[in-house]
Amino acid sequence: MMKSLLPHSGLRRSSVVTGGRSSAGAGADGAAADVSGAGPRAPASSTFWFLLHALCCLISLFLGFRFSRLLFFMLFSTTALYHSATTSSSAAVLRATTTTTTTTTTTTTTTNTFTLSFNAANPPPSSLSNRTALETAAAIKAGTSGNPQSHVVVGRHGIRIRPWPHPDPVEVMRAHRIMERVQEEQRRWYGVKEPRQVLVVTPTYSRAFQALHLTGLLHTLRNVPYPLTWIVVEAGGTTNATAAMLSRSGLTFVHIPFPDRMPTDWADRHATENRMRLHALRVIRERKMDGVVVFADDSNVHTMELFDEVQKVQWMGAVSVGILAHTGAAEQPRLSEEDKQNMPLPVQGPACNSSGHLAGWHTFNSLPFAGKAATVVGEAAPVLPRGLEWAGFVLNSRMLWKDAEGKPDWAKDLDAVGENGEEIENPLTLLNDPSSVEPLGNCGKKVLLWWLRVEARADSKFPKGWVIDPPLENVIPAKRTPWPETTTELPSELLDAKQDQEDRRLSRTNKSSRPRSTTKRKGDVQEHAN
């Protein structure tokens, strides 16, 4: 705090005030104040004090630490002064106070006058009770607050430290419970008044990255503080792996099979996903599920604020989506300055005018990526989103119901959508009047989720359910284990593989580490095969 410098600089100032006596050494400060306080004395005595003070300074310099003026005050002065003694433990000097601030205990006595007893004992009395020696100070005329009734003593106090200054686990748990309860109250006051259920619609299909994406999304959804139902639509039918993951998630879920397989072309994949989402919406309608519908694609990343924001939606809302159209290529194409300037802001979402109403849409400008975009899933090229992604929209599920009170007329009936097999690009087709969409997230200023498409090559192999069964094809014997001599016939491809490994190893190491007789020469194998 500011006050830290106050007395120190004050003392220095007072020395300036009384004529600029240079204060050498640390021992000067108190003396300067004292001297200034004794200003009105005759010049002779002030010269005397000055010389005394200089002597003290010299002694301090010689000894290497701040010399206690207590000795002189004991001899000469009758004024009650406070002072501070040195911290070094020197047996030579009588110390009026002893303190150790390092480890455990400190006991001190306040001394204002020389009549106080010294703690001539070194080391300080190690009374571990840690009570202050305040009583001794109070008994002697130490500076109380000037009032005999006050029990607050001015002067040096002990620093009270308990014997085991570490946290008690029971108390820590109590503190955590207090904080939890406080946060619950905060949510109750400032958070959403009546939290609605969140219905999360996720189209997915079985491929190498499915487990990666679903795990991420699963953890996100587990952290949502509202009641949630996860509606997973799986292309190509439900798989055991996905079902297992869902059942282990601890979330309420609905696992819906979708008959068509997911195509390997990005354009077709987008179209299929759209149809899967519509299918999910129909299921919501059939089961009359109530809540806010959020479209969470499995590879997207969502913030927690998104789920708080969507609680505010009346009928249909839009949020800003960050578009991460990554370039998978090892070489980044060199962009011209102009291209760099025109690089689009990677955000899709509602655009508001100055009065906070929806004025239009920010869409992703795909032009800089024209010709370089990926067409096949898993290709190492930027994957571009459509004009407006489903992920940026949220619906009130009652909008989908056949009859719901208060349903606005600008919402089309779900049956009328997608009948003729037309492409449902984005949820705006569900509306008759797209201008009634509510912009969320501070009118679209806050990006609440990121759209990302990362996939492996379509023909990438991965173990089913990420469980290794049967054992892998490539078996490399550990170098030093006592590998038993195998008498059984090894299948030929295994031998080939092993031979390759051995040869590679041989070529690297020196000839002395010849492998053991488990390897057969290639020729033998061939003979054997023949």
Add this chain to the structure above:
Amino acid sequence: MGTGRAALPLAVLLFSAALAAAQDTERIEGSAGDVLEDDPVGRLKVYVYELPTKYNKKMVAKDSRCLSHMFAAEIFMHRFLLSSAIRTLNPEEADWFYTPVYTTCDLTPWGHPLPFKSPRIMRSAIQFISKRWPYWNRTEGADHFFVVPHDFGACFHYQEEKAIERGVLPLLRRATLVQTFGQKDHVCLKEGSITIPPYAPPQKMKTHLVPPETPRSIFVYFRGLFYDTANDPEGGYYARGARASVWENFKNNPLFDISTDHPPTYYEDMQRAVFCLCPLGWAPWSPRLVEAVVFGCIPVIIADDIVLPFADAIPWEEIGVFVAEDDVPKLDTILTSIPMEVILRKQRLLANPSMKQAMLFPQPAQPGDAFHQILNGLARKLPHGKDVFLKPGQKVLNWTEGPRGDLKPW
């Protein structure tokens, strides 16, 4: 039967809705009712003396840091009174007289106020008003009030021993003092003084507000010195050893977020904390109390016998937690054993906007702020008692009392 069945859940719904609405903040009931919302206009009249600018404006012109440090209340009080509705230009009808002398505006290069000239400045101002106007001599200052926001009020010294030695300036013995310092049975707290909060910049605090739904995840928060190594190297003097005790006992405790660092997110962190420590320093008061109240953090006051601002209007025991300096080693036990309802009630009281408003000195002044609380305090002291007005020729104060240095003209 059917209607009865339907009525019951409806009644429950209505009841819970009413409860929810009432739960957000709780009204503060002071010792005299809802005094925080009293309006002083019409209850008193204040006459503002016109002093030469060397007592006020010139000081601020010399060093404008006076407007932003924690002692700035004296300057803003003057400005407020000049344009307030309770100001009267007719001294005959005034209940209170205000002398605009800025005694804490003499700053060192580092920005700390020097109190050495303050007694002389005050004395010179009083001499001026007693010669120019008859109202001082009429009462010898008993219906005058002065704002003295320095460390130990009108004792005009930053070191407690020296301040006690000096005592309250003799000329101010009959006047009402408006000061930040308050400690029971202390020489520097005169009977009848009004304790006010120190100045904390309201604009700056408002710009650092975070959304109220940000969860409070810090249990105890404190930023400041524990040892004042410049002035008290061994410890034990500074804060009567209380701050050092806090450090030594709780530096390893994960519930205590305490350090000497001054982070740029200081205000934001206070809003994420449940308890904020407000231990004494060289003087028992600090702007931390104001910050804690504004940011909704329950203040833990570690200062024996402290008198908090507007103590007669604000029930501080219900809002803050008081811990004796001797009990600091048990601070974690004390704080974790406070019952949950008590903590929630304190938070509700703190959330009350009138509470926060009463601690601030906004420009321009707003209803319910600290300026108005000061005026309310002055209004509560009216009507003046019999001993305020002196008989003609009666003299109570000794004008030559005090250390010789104070008698020098300024």
